[in-house]
Amino acid sequence: MPYLLTPRLTPALSTWRSALLPALLCAGLLSAAGAKADDYQDVQRLIKAGQASQALTKVDQHLRAQPRDPQMRFLKGVIFSDTGRTPEAIDEFTRLTQEYPELPEPYNNLAVIYAAQSQFDKARAALEQAVRANPNYAVAHENLGDIYVRLASQSYTRALQLDSSATSLPPKLALTRQLLAPVAKP
Numbered sequence: 001m002p003y004l005l006t007p008r009l010t011p012a013l014s015t016w017r018s019a020l021l022p023a024l025l026c027a028g029l030l031s032a033a034g035a036k037a038d039d040y041q042d043v044q045r046l047i048k049a050g051q052a053s054q055a056l057t058k059v060d061q062h063l064r065a066q067p068r069d070p071q072m073r074f075l076k077g078v079i080f081s082d083t084g085r086t087p088e089a090i091d092e093f094t095r096l097t098q099e100y101p102e103l104p105e106p107y108n109n110l111a112v113i114y115a116a117q118s119q120f121d122k123a124r125a126a127l128e129q130a131v132r133a134n135p136n137y138a139v140a141h142e143n144l145g146d147i148y149v150r151l152a153s154q155s156y157t158r159a160l161q162l163d164s165s166a167t168s169l170p171p172k173l174a175l176t177r178q179l180l181a182p183v184a185k186p
Contacts, residue, residue, distance in 0.1 A: 081109065086117075149176055
């Protein structure tokens, strides 16, 4: 099952970082001609073991030899995201979207970061780009739906502030809150 950096925005945006690590299990995320699979596996193993600095060293070594390798650059962005180096993660994913606009995953990652920062308009725009890049990318569609629910919740809240007598708003707001509530894991 390919997991492409798809933290479910529905459960809780505060958990976005913890959801990034499973993305590393997808070695076939992007193709990089001539790259050694061992490098990807080593990086993934190091990240999974919580050794982000060693993983980053391995990534940098690989990128010195193959600086345009999109998969390794993607992993570098994941490491930055996972270690709280958000500005660097945004820079890396943004460069990937500029150089490889046909790849939806970097757009999805940007959206996750923006959503975690409550920048829902930016998250929406990034997810719309992901869907344009790959209309069959179900994860981006799901995350986009979650962003639309968040935006609806904000709009209903603002409308209720402006008109506290509006009887149609509380049920709508309650529904969005229900949709955004954390989902219990089995």
